[in-house]
Amino acid sequence: MSRVVINKQNLYSNMDFFVQKLGSVDKLCVGLKDNAYGHGIEPIAKLCKSYGITNVFVKNLKEAKMIDRFDFDKVHILNYIPKIKTKYDITINYLEDIKKIPQNSNVQLKVDTGMHRNGIKPDEIKKAINQITKYKLNLSGIFSHYCCADEETIKTINQHKIFQKLLKKVEGKGNFEKHIANSSGVFRTDNELYDKARVGIGVYGYIDIPKYQKYLKPVMSLIANKSSTRIVRKGDRVGYGSDSYEVVKNTLAISNYDIGYGDGFFRIDENKSYFTPNNKEILGRVSMDSLSLNSIADEVVLFDDVRELAKLHNTITYEILTSINSELKRVVVY
Incomplete structure (x- = not known):
């Protein structure tokens, strides 16, 4: 989940x-x-x-x-x-x-x-x-x-x-x-x-304030779970749109995960790229309830620091954080 x-x-x-x-x-x-x-x-x-x-x-x-x-x-x-x-x-x-x-x-x-x-x-x-x-x-x-x-x-x-x-x-x-x-x-x-x-x-x-930011530690991480995995081939496109992400490798293992813009994770500008903390790239358009990554892991950390996402969306950290759907389960780690 x-x-x-x-x-x-x-x-x-x-x-x-x-x-x-x-x-x-x-x-x-x-x-x-x-x-x-x-x-x-x-x-x-x-x-x-x-x-x-x-x-x-x-x-x-x-x-x-x-x-x-x-x-x-x-x-x-x-x-x-x-x-x-x-x-x-x-x-x-x-x-x-x-x-x-x-x-x-x-x-x-x-x-x-x-x-x-x-x-x-x-x-x-x-x-x-x-x-x-x-x-x-x-x-x-x-x-x-x-x-x-x-x-x-x-x-x-x-x-x-x-x-x-x-x-x-x-x-x-x-x-x-x-x-x-x-x-x-x-x-x-x-x-x-x-x-x-x-x-x-x-x-x-x-x-x-940069000189104080170095003393602070982001509190929230967003975790997505795998829904399915498939092998795609060179020339295949991932997700919505005829001009969506095109596979350039001969074969590529990708998975779909259960977080989308309906959960508050914004769509990525198609002229830009976003990589997770574990260097996995979002492929194609973010859907309402899911997104795809070049990963086969059972779960992925989509972010553990929203500053990069805020820059990508030309907004502020506040907006990224407060947009996360309140219905998603909150789990405290000690």
């Missing part, structure tokens, strides 16, 4: 790296949103709990409820407003959100310091605090988000300055946590000024 393999040792090694930088495991808030960046929210949540993680963030209420049994100290929902009070922290992305959130809910106020995506304007901070009090909400945190911390740019410094200036305006307004850093942001800011960092892609083994 095809499956996603999660490497516990690599996950914990990555967490160790961020904890060392942050100074405390309590300051590492792990990203479990979007099915734990494709890795599987429940197995990753279980591993987080065993490691000692106390803070996590998720996309919506459905994901929050999926990890209830792990009893994290704080679960921060980024993009959902429930109709009734919950125990989770709910994000205020706009002033208009405040009156929509059930009374006595815990809220995290997001401030737009320069990304211009979500969050209140910095000059709306006092108005927001007053409305949070008026509508009987509990301010659990104030946060922002770096837009380009993976780059050497003044933009990150400016965002940090704007956020710090804003926080001074609300000193004494309550006991709330403060956070701004994402994975790359951990290495671009003074972490002692903040209560935690929201680390997503970093704990899964990727960061777009």
Whole structure:
């Protein structure tokens, strides 16, 4: 059976790296949103709990409820407003959100310091605090988000300055946590000024800062199982299309494997080639539920590091990881 393999040792090694930088495991808030960046929210949540993680963030209420049994100290929902009070922290992305959130809910106020995506304007901070009090909400945190911390740019410094200036305006307004850093942001800011960092892609083994990438280890591997094997001959074509892969050897043993684009493994541009970690080439077009390789092995590792695939598809590691079908079984190796 095809499956996603999660490497516990690599996950914990990555967490160790961020904890060392942050100074405390309590300051590492792990990203479990979007099915734990494709890795599987429940197995990753279980591993987080065993490691000692106390803070996590998720996309919506459905994901929050999926990890209830792990009893994290704080679960921060980024993009959902429930109709009734919950125990989770709910994000205020706009002033208009405040009156929509059930009374006595815990809220995290997001401030737009320069990304211009979500969050209140910095000059709306006092108005927001007053409305949070008026509508009987509990301010659990104030946060922002770096837009380009993976780059050497003044933009990150400016965002940090704007956020710090804003926080001074609300000193004494309550006991709330403060956070701004994402994975790359951990290495671009003074972490002692903040209560935690929201680390997503970093704990899964990727960061777009080369000098730190070498310390991280990819956590996910994708395994496909053999469906059939056959011998093809020179001139035969493999898969869909009259111009599909043409066999150039006199004879070639190939096998079909049970992973396709329906499982989230994208089709390969026919002008490009992809080789697995064991140097087996995908032959012809990736089908919906299968693909062919010059291999006769019972199973193959399609990837154990998605950076090469991301380059091949002209995209980012996040997209490759989060596209892997959630119905594929997740198996943790220790």
